[in-house]
Every structure is written in structure tokens, then in C-alpha cells.
Amino acid sequence: MPHPARPTVTLRDVAGAAGVSVATASRVLSGSSRSVAPQYVSRVLEAAASLRYTADVSARAMRRKSDAIALVADDLTTPSIALVVAAMERQARTVDAFVTVSATRGLPERQLETVRTLCGFWPRALVLTSSRIATGEVGARLLEELLAYERRGGRVVIYGDIDVPFDSIRVDDRASARLLGAHLAATGHRRPVILAGSRERSFAAERTSGFVEGLLGGGVDVQDIRIVNCEVGRRGAFEATAALIGGGLGDTDALLAVNDQMAIGALAACRAAGVDVPGRLSVSGFDDIQLAADVTPRLTTVALPFADIGARSIRLALTAGEDRRDVVRETVMGTLVPGGSTVDRAARNR
Known part of the structure; x- marks a missing residue:
């Protein structure tokens, strides 16, 4: 028996969920060159991911790569991640990029859905801050999503102690x-x-x-x-x-x-x-x-050194594809x- 069709999600639905105007949501989701405050970009992308808004994503990606560096974190409420994000934003601005942030609460399915949606919007790079990627089917699907994104020319950087084939920075x-x-x-x-x-x-x-x-x-x-x-x-x-x-x-x-x-x-x-x-x-x-x-x-x-970790994550993420050689694995010690x-x-x- 066929499953009922999923209700169509419109741009107006995304704008309402994010608490922004339709014009602002359109600028974020279409890759417009007009500047949108980072907090609004984050809200729109999170709303789009939550509502599974994916209409015309492929066409937009073909037209223009975003200037966004997408950060996916387990938790955005801790003081330590706030320091990392602030340093990422400062470093990204030096090359006219900006950082969008999404929180997954460490839930594997939400982690997968968020990464899948963000990759569809074709960010310039993706930074994943997490202490784990789930094992089993969900983890395998997430890994394939990230690998496919890199095959299309994107960059993935991991901040955390995860054994995956991407550039990474970990704290010992x-x-x-x-x-x-x-x-x-x-x-x-x-x-x-x-x-x-x-x-x-x-x-x-x-x-x-x-x-x-x-x-x-x-x-x-x-x-x-x-x-x-x-x-x-x-x-x-x-x-x-x-x-x-x-x-x-x-x-x-x-x-x-x-x-x-x-x-x-x-x-x-x-x-x-x-x-x-x-x-x-x-x-x-x-x-x-x-x-x-x-x-x-x-x-x-x-x-x-949270500020150094944030800045280094962005520098790794922005390394051009042709400069890529072996996977970079860096370890940071505390003092x-x-x-x-x-x-x-x-x-x-x-």
C-alpha cells in the first residue's frame, strides 16, 4: 500500500517557523548575495531542516555555491562551544564567508537530517563538532552523506574524537x-x-x-x-x-x-x-x-585553546580542494x- 504523500512545505512555512520574513528566508535558501545576519541564517536553515524543505535545492546549488560555512554541533549552549563559534566567525569573515550553526542535541537521526539538508544547500564547507557518530545504519548513512558532499567538491572538518576519513582536530x-x-x-x-x-x-x-x-x-x-x-x-x-x-x-x-x-x-x-x-x-x-x-x-x-581550535577549523575548511593531500589529524593539549x-x-x- 503506498504511503501518503508528504505535505508540501512552502517557503512561507519555513519563514514562519524561523520567525523571519519570506524575503529573508528566500535570500538564505536561494544563496542570494545580499547579506543576512548570521543568527537569521541559522534560524532559517534549522527551520528548513526541521520541516524537510528541499524544493529546488539542486537547482540552487548548481547556480551558486553559498558563502556559508555550516557548523553542526551537538549542543550550542555551553561556554566552550560559544568560544569556538565566535573564533570561527571571526576567521570566516576574513575571507568574506560566514558561519551558520545548527544544533542536533547529539541525536543520530537529527544529526543525519541536518547534515543532509545543509549539504543540499551547498555550503562552502561543513564543520561537524561532535564526540561521536552513531554506529549502525544511521551512522553509515551519515558517513556516506559527508563523503558524497566531499566528492562534489565540499570540505568536511571534524572537531572531536571521531575516527572518520576527514580532516579533524581533537583535544587529548x-x-x-x-x-x-x-x-x-x-x-x-x-x-x-x-x-x-x-x-x-x-x-x-x-x-x-x-x-x-x-x-x-x-x-x-x-x-x-x-x-x-x-x-x-x-x-x-x-x-x-x-x-x-x-x-x-x-x-x-x-x-x-x-x-x-x-x-x-x-x-x-x-x-x-x-x-x-x-x-x-x-x-x-x-x-x-x-x-x-x-x-x-x-x-x-x-x-x-578554544579560540585557536575554532580558527584552525575554519582554515582547514577553507583549504582549496587542489591543495588537499593526506587527511589532516591534529591533536590539542590542555595547559x-x-x-x-x-x-x-x-x-x-x-
């Missing part, structure tokens, strides 16, 4: 986190708790492993390291830390969070419960977002940034 989360674990061990911390986030987040798992390796290498007994899983974010860390404090800290002398937002949540929970940081409990994070320098005490953390949220307990005890 494990080795970077090892620096922080070793630092806390060297400063006399012997009963740490790691706020590890959720198990399915690969960056969190890698950072947790790095923390453990650094602590063990510094002489901490494996039996004295506690790992607490919680929601990745300020609220999850606040609730996990409050529960730890409520149950009695005992000999716990340090909290290591897998990102700064979580560390800031832990600081807030300590402040609410009257726990002295760092006198009673050291707290550390990862990423070195701006707020890490603004909170009191200043966070001990690991700094990642330890000691702050006032941790203390040298070894020095105190001497």
Missing part, C-alpha cells in the same frame, strides 16, 4: 586531565572525589580516566578515589556535591569536575553548606572558561592553570 582530554590529577596528588590530596558527569559522554569518560591516572601516578591509593556520576552541568554538580556534603565528607579533601560549569556548581554547593574552599575542600575544573577566572576563589583548571580553589596540603603538613 585524557592526557590533559592527567596533568590536573598529578597536580592535586603532588599538592598532598589523598582522598579525592571525581564528579565524572554521565558515562555516555566520551569527553567526560576520557577526562575521568586522565584524572585517575594522574592521581595514581602521584601516589594516591586507587581505593581512596571515588567517582560520582551526575548530570553534566552546573545543576548536576551542585546536587551531587550537596549530597556528598549531606552524607558527610569524611576524609574527602578534593573535588575534580570534568568541566568548569560543574566545578562552579560544586563551589556553589560548598558555599551554601558553609564548606570552606579550599581550606576544607579543594575544587578543580576543566576548560578554563571566562567564568573560571571570575568566581571566588579563582578555579584551578585546565585551559583549552594546567593553578588557582585559589585548591591548596597545597603537603606544604601545610610539613
